[in-house]
Amino acid sequence: MDKKTIMLLAISILILVVMLYFVGIDDVINALKIANLYLIGLAIAVQVFTYFLYTIRWKVLNDIADLNASVFKLLPMTLVGLAVNNITPSGRGGGEPVRAYLLAREKDYPMEETFAAVVADRALDTFPFVFLAILTIIGMTLYFDFSPALLVLMVVAVIAIVIILILVIYMSINPNFGKRVDGWIIGLVRRFYKKNSEEFEEKVHGVIKGFQDTMNMVIHNKKVLYYALPLSFIIWIFEILRVYLVFLAFGANVNPVVIGEVFILASLAGMIPLLPGGLGAVDGIMIIFYTAAGITASISAGATVIERLISFWMATILGLVILPYYGSSVLDKISFGSDTEEISDELEND
Structure with missing residues (x-):
C-alpha cells in the first residue's frame, strides 16, 4: 500500500470520526449497546454468502471462456479484488485487473482473456x-x-x-469500432511510450484482439442470460438484505424499500474517485x-458504522490478509501503474 493510499484512508477515517462527533459519539455508543447481536451475526453470514455468489458468477463467466478454476480457488482472488477496490479510489483501476492478473498467473492463462472475463463480470x-x-x-x-444539483449529479x-457499459459491449461485437479503439490506444502509446514502441504496439493489438474474442464468446453465450445475470440481481438483493438486517438489529422500524434506495444512493456516492471505497x-x-x-x-450512525464494518472493512481485512499469499508486488504491478510489458514478463517468467 503506497503512502498516498494510506493518507486517503486516514483522511476518510477522520471524516467519519468528525461526522460521528457531530451526531454524538455517546449516543452512538448507547445505540451500539442495544444492538441485537444475533441479527448482526446473521448480517455477517449474509455478507459471507454474498462473497460466494460473487465468486460463482465469476466462475460461470470463466467457464464460458474456457478458463477453468474452482470456486475455492477463485474465492480468495475475489476477496483480494474487493480489498483493492476498497483501498484505491474509484478512478485508479481497482480490483478487477488484480483478479485478472492473479488468475492469469495462477493458472497460466492469457491476461487479455482473464481480463475480458472480469470486465464481463463487472458489466x-x-x-x-x-x-x-x-x-x-x-x-x-x-x-x-x-437539491437540483445533487439530482443532476446522480x-x-x-x-x-x-x-461506458454500451461502449465496452459495442467494442466487443463490432470489429470496426474495436479497430478505432485500437488505433486510439496506439496513438497514446506512440505519444507516451518511446522504448520498443513497435513491439509494444504489437502487444496492444494482441491484447485487444484477445479481449474482443473472449468478450464476444461471453456475450453470446446463453449461460450469461440464464445464470450470470439473474445471479447479479440476487447479489444486489442480498446486499440490501444485509443493510436491512443491521437496522433491524438496532430496533429501527424502516421500510426495506427506503433501505434499498439509500443504499443505492450511497453506492453512487462511492464511485466518486477521490476516496478509497467512497469511505466517508x-x-x-x-x-x-x-x-x-x-x-x-x-x-442511523450506529447502524451505518456496523454495516460498513461488515460490508467495507471485513472484505478489506480479509483481502489484505490473503494478499501476502500472492505477493505484495501484485498491487505494484496492477493497481499502481506498472506497465503492460512488466506484467507480461512476469507472467512469462512464472
Whole structure:
C-alpha cells in the first residue's frame, strides 16, 4: 500500500470520526449497546454468502471462456479484488485487473482473456445497479427534498455508467469500432511510450484482439442470460438484505424499500474517485438520508458504522490478509501503474 493510499484512508477515517462527533459519539455508543447481536451475526453470514455468489458468477463467466478454476480457488482472488477496490479510489483501476492478473498467473492463462472475463463480470453487476439506481432517483425525488444539483449529479453518474457499459459491449461485437479503439490506444502509446514502441504496439493489438474474442464468446453465450445475470440481481438483493438486517438489529422500524434506495444512493456516492471505497462519502450519505427517513441520528450512525464494518472493512481485512499469499508486488504491478510489458514478463517468467 503506497503512502498516498494510506493518507486517503486516514483522511476518510477522520471524516467519519468528525461526522460521528457531530451526531454524538455517546449516543452512538448507547445505540451500539442495544444492538441485537444475533441479527448482526446473521448480517455477517449474509455478507459471507454474498462473497460466494460473487465468486460463482465469476466462475460461470470463466467457464464460458474456457478458463477453468474452482470456486475455492477463485474465492480468495475475489476477496483480494474487493480489498483493492476498497483501498484505491474509484478512478485508479481497482480490483478487477488484480483478479485478472492473479488468475492469469495462477493458472497460466492469457491476461487479455482473464481480463475480458472480469470486465464481463463487472458489466453484469452494472445491469441491476443501473435499474435500481433509476428507480432510486425516481423514488428519492418523490420522498426527499433533493437539491437540483445533487439530482443532476446522480443522473449524470447513471448516464456515464450506461455509456461506458454500451461502449465496452459495442467494442466487443463490432470489429470496426474495436479497430478505432485500437488505433486510439496506439496513438497514446506512440505519444507516451518511446522504448520498443513497435513491439509494444504489437502487444496492444494482441491484447485487444484477445479481449474482443473472449468478450464476444461471453456475450453470446446463453449461460450469461440464464445464470450470470439473474445471479447479479440476487447479489444486489442480498446486499440490501444485509443493510436491512443491521437496522433491524438496532430496533429501527424502516421500510426495506427506503433501505434499498439509500443504499443505492450511497453506492453512487462511492464511485466518486477521490476516496478509497467512497469511505466517508458513503457513510455520510447513509447517515443523512436514514435520518431524513425518520430514523434517529444515533441509530442511523450506529447502524451505518456496523454495516460498513461488515460490508467495507471485513472484505478489506480479509483481502489484505490473503494478499501476502500472492505477493505484495501484485498491487505494484496492477493497481499502481506498472506497465503492460512488466506484467507480461512476469507472467512469462512464472
